[in-house]
Amino acid sequence: MAAMLEFLKARTRSLTEAANGLRRKSPRGKAAVTFALALGFEHVWRRYGDTLALDDVTLDVPPGKVLCLLGPSGCGKTTLLRIAAGVERPSSGRVLIDGEEVAGPDRFVPPEKRGVGLMFQDFALFPHLTILDNVAFGLKFLTRREARTEALAALERVGLGHYAGEYPHILSGGEQQRVALARAIAPRPGILLMDEPFSGLDTRLREAMREDTLAILHETCATCIVVTHDAEEAMRMGDSVALMRKGRIVQTGDALDLYRAPKDLDAARTFSDLNEVPARIESGRAATPLGTFKANGLADGAEAVVCVRQGGVRLLKAGKGVPGRVLDTRFLGDVALVEVAVQGLDAPILARMRESDAPAQGTEIGVAVDPGAVLVFAALNGVSP
Incomplete structure (x- = not known):
């Protein structure tokens, strides 16, 4: 275990160095390590009237791994993420966290009791709260003092501790993205779900943010699903990639496998x-x-x-x-x-x-x-x- 932690620390240092464009004068802290949880979907279906959004999805994400869910708009990626978070219920099938059913025919665990963090595409920061209070918002299980301490540590990790008392409107898009990331990791979730987190950023900043986010994910050791429609992003970030099309999982594997041996013509065009x-x-x-x-x-x-x-x-x-x-x-x-x-x-x-x-x-x-x-x-x- 000690050897593995040293390996992760070394890789984190190299990844962080690649994100030079995001560095600030304030020193960055270190993200707190969580207890990674396995996430599984068993024959999950989701229907909206006559529309089939998810079609018999079975997928496993091992503890501590990053899986990129890749596919075009409307293929069911975000729906699967919302079902994992507990924001939506599956029409049928089961969702398992560490082998325990959290959604299915016999049980439904509400979002706040799943140990799952969700990072939205639009960041969803509260304009009337300070940046520190935005990050502390999900730490209701702590005292106010403890919550502020944890929130400040998360802000320091993303290089924005010096903005703690300011409000979101003064931040650039990249800085708001980092605040949203700090808010997501502050409760130390065992599973982190990210819905196209870099889509609103320009090309150069997006590349730097990918590397910095990946470094933080490796530090926290959280299990993570990243939703994206960008094949390059999926290949760069994911330990594995699941390709979706029309509500179904078409192919899963590591990036090299999917690139070298795509299942069909549409998959080849994707990569x-x-x-x-x-x-x-x-x-x-x-x-x-x-x-x-x-x-x-x-x-x-x-x-x-x-x-x-x-x-x-x-x-x-x-x-x-x-x-x-x-x-x-x-x-x-x-x-x-x-x-x-x-x-x-x-x-x-x-x-x-x-x-x-x-x-x-x-x-x-x-x-x-x-x-x-x-x-x-x-x-x-x-x-x-």
């Missing part, structure tokens, strides 16, 4: 920027102008989609590979996105590469594909793109 080339399966392989690739068990004669990750397209000198011509080059900072017309393809493809390696518009080139960047799927509804 990668793809070039999609139509193909027909012949002799167990998918033939395209870019090459012939293994068809992963698809039946001969089936319509298929060969997906080539943009980073897996190689641009060569003219005379090598498949003949092509550069149509456009868009610079995205350190990376360039190159649009290429390829002999034999009706539509151009896109290649990502270092800005310094990008060829000029109009350049005649050759095109090759890294086989490790290719995925082959059955066409959706039997129709290729």
